[in-house]
Amino acid sequence: MAWILNLETAGTNCSVSLYKAEELVAIREDNSPGYSHAELLHLFIEEVVAEAGIVLADLQAIAVSKGPGSYTGLRIGVASAKGLCFALDIPLISIPTLESLARQITPAEGLIVPLMDARRMEVYTAVFDSDHKQMAPTVAKVVEPDSFLELAQKGKVHFLGTGTSKCADVLEHPNFIFYPGLFPSSREMGKLAFDKYQRQAFENLAYFEPYYLKDFIAHGGKNPGK
Template sequence: MAIILNLETATTNCSVSISKGKEILCLKENNAVNYSHSEQLHVFIKEALQEASLSFSDLDAIAVSKGPGSYTGLRIGVSAAKGLSFSLDIPLISIPTLQSMALQVKLNAGELAIPVLDARRMEVYSAVYDAHGDEVRETRAEVVDGTTFSEYTHFEKVHLVGSGAEKCKEALQHSNFQFHTKVVPSAREMTVLAYAKFQAKEFEDVAYFEPYYLKDFVLQTKKKA
């Protein structure tokens, strides 16, 4: 079975896992208030390989969370993944950040998962998935108000998952909404998705692959007096 190194750096959680097929061999992660990916990512990769009694030559592919999320976090993760994929001459796999987040909630039939990541002001990045893990609605950036996700209130339960759920909790009053505000993207949930893509040979072009930012990066500068 394929041995895959999974990297998740889209948010404050610096997360690394190694999987064999669908089985997780090792997980290293730290959800710090301040981003620490530049200091921790390569340390976690080395430690994960040691704990799994593996070396880089044992890896069959590199999987990376492609976004949306933090511009800086995504750049660090994707740069590391591309560098390893190129140097080891093994495939690069990209996993939508919101799709792996949706797997952190176990759904029954008739329920939905809406992973939501905090963006600027009252905006969130979101997508919608059903109980089978299939995408019901594509990823979008949207401003949260009282009508957001109202088209899904006929479902038995709608689980809003992630840092953006706090904004949604303030604005959405329907009883069918359940809020999971503490969930962060993790390399733990990437494993099943990465293995499925490996089997289907859905690989990225290492030379041209870029993170999915969803919105253009805006450099904040101080105004002149």
Template sequence: MAKILQIETATQVCSVALSIDGKTIILKEESGQNLHAANLTLFIEEVIRKAGLTYQDVDAVAVSKGPGSYTGLRIGVSTAKGLCYALEKPLIAIETLEMMAAGFMMENPAYEALICPMIDARRMEVYAATFDASLKLLEPTSAKIIDETSFADLLAQHQVSFLGDGAAKCAEALNHPNAVFHPSNFNSAQYMSALAFNAFNQSCFEDVAYFEPFYLKDFVVTQPKPKV
């Protein structure tokens, strides 16, 4: 049996799951500002304990690699790499938007149109990718500034389900009969299970020493406004 510890910290959701052979058996998660640094290791300990396992019983560690929050990704990946190094276990990296699309399909197995997960990147910019119902990548991950012309070609021919914490702010700009918006974000480690199990079976592992998150954009330090 493949027992995989799964970590998702790309957004405001701090999420840890444990799966066996691609099925989630334990999940611990919480959503809010600045949760990851304080809670991630506690969530991992709780998941391991509730599963009745030790850290050495885990066969691999999977982490959501991005894109997403710079700080969240850094915390999640650093924690995953530290566990893999200490336990001598393989590291699996799962693309965050693919995980979200997989989660949508798990909850909507009869769906047959297109899926566009979005992660908020401030203002009218999002990180987005487009998949079909089999999770085939149709448009690769990119940073998009959304306006009324965005996704025009796809929407002219297909229904597209937009989801994630970047989707709601785009609803007014993407005003089209074929555009459907879903309130659920699907940023959860539970939706990593099948993807991580497939990667494990194919030995798709990362170099623990050199792996870096998929930030997509350089980190920009903003200066706080002076107090009046």
């Protein structure tokens, strides 16, 4: 079965997990607010591989959270993933950060709206249904009192992620439900990565870049990727 290493560095959480197909075997995380990625990422990689009793050469693929999120965090994660893929001659898989974040909750009904904190009153966000199917594109959105009201007309709206606190202070509607304290983790990446591995939905190692979103909006013409 496929051994897949998953790296999540889009936010403050430095998270590394190792999956054997769809089974979580080992995970290491540190959500220090000062961004510990540069110091801890490779240590965590060594630890999860050792815990599983394998070596790096046993890996079949590496998955990385592609964004949107912190510019520095994404650069560190992608650079590390690409370096390992080149060295081991294995494929690179990218996982949209908001998609894996959305999978941290499984409401019976309603919409799931993951929120990644951006500067000031801005968030990176997308909309998913209760089966985690994306219903609206990923955007950078300024949070105002009337933000997301159109979604509330359709039923419950479940907010989670690092942008939740700023939204909870501004948004008011009986259908709005907030899940504080949740943030992107490599734990939710494993099954998504294995699905892509089976479909051979791999990235081009030479040209793959993180999905910064703001750069794409600001400058235009840049393909945000799959």
